[in-house]
Amino acid sequence: MSRTYISRHPLDDLLPLEPGIRAVDHLDIPRVVAIVSVMAMDGEEASVAAGLAASGDASARFSGPGEWLAVSQPQTAESLHRNLSLLLAETAYIVDQSDGRVVFRLSGPNVRRILAKGIATDLHPAIFETGTSVNVLCGHISVNLARTGENEFELIVMRSFAVALFDDLKVMGREFDLSAGFSVRG
Amino acid sequence: MASLIHCPHCGVRPKEEFSIRGDASLVRPDPEASDEAWNDYVHIRSNPRGRYREHWQHVAGCRRWLVVERDTFTHEVFSVTDAAAATVAREAGR
Numbered sequence A: 001m002s003r004t005y006i007s008r009h010p011l012d013d014l015l016p017l018e019p020g021i022r023a024v025d026h027l028d029i030p031r032v033v034a035i036v037s038v039m040a041m042d043g044e045e046a047s048v049a050a051g052l053a054a055s056g057d058a059s060a061r062f063s064g065p066g067e068w069l070a071v072s073q074p075q076t077a078e079s080l081h082r083n084l085s086l087l088l089a090e091t092a093y094i095v096d097q098s099d100g101r102v103v104f105r106l107s108g109p110n111v112r113r114i115l116a117k118g119i120a121t122d123l124h125p126a127i128f129e130t131g132t133s134v135n136v137l138c139g140h141i142s143v144n145l146a147r148t149g150e151n152e153f154e155l156i157v158m159r160s161f162a163v164a165l166f167d168d169l170k171v172m173g174r175e176f177d178l179s180a181g182f183s184v185r186g
Numbered sequence B: 001m002a003s004l005i006h007c008p009h010c011g012v013r014p015k016e017e018f019s020i021r022g023d024a025s026l027v028r029p030d031p032e033a034s035d036e037a038w039n040d041y042v043h044i045r046s047n048p049r050g051r052y053r054e055h056w057q058h059v060a061g062c063r064r065w066l067v068v069e070r071d072t073f074t075h076e077v078f079s080v081t082d083a084a085a086a087t088v089a090r091e092a093g094r
């Protein structure tokens, strides 16, 4: 595929190119993630949910009734869009959001205490189980929050809010010496 | 102000995640209705002390419109339903 525009990450000027010293609580920022929004057609909500769950190559993040963000790291945005369009043809509307969203991956033993400073949802491990995802307010910014591991959460935010959310997360994590950097995985 | 709202789609959330439109019990008049009927519908609002049905939108969450039934005096929330479901229920009850 040919790129006409230069692709820049909104945090390019705020993070070092080389990974620095990593603290136990770390904010990992992947540079490229494929994200598409999936919106079920009327009456197709259950079949789209089942189709998304069955497709192993993308993780579905709940954002509202019949609406999800499908997220995939190994795939390119084009292949994710194409695969889901084939899988969910005639049942859902699929739109690429990859350039419009930024993913933050927060992990470490204090991750819930960090998030609790901005998010008013119960994040107790028994309540917010691995795989759960919701749209939620973090401070003044609306994000999609997902629990992706034992002590790992992902926040997906609109690109234009990425710098503000990054600043907020740094302040929220300062007490725990939160480190931040671009993902080494790309 | 009721501070915790149980969104049927997202769970318990703080009121800051919502935007409030107002009275949910109003019924849109017929297009041919009198100017007075339309004036009442558009501008005239009661300000009850007690039980009240309002439209709340969960803007920072699922973005759905909800019908919140609450007490303006005690702040108690009686019910929260999706506005689409509430309309279906109301029309079925006619």
Ligand SMILES: [Zn+2]
Pocket (backbone or CB within 6 Å): B007, B008, B009, B010, B011, B058, B061, B062, B063, B064
């Ligand atoms: Zn909601």
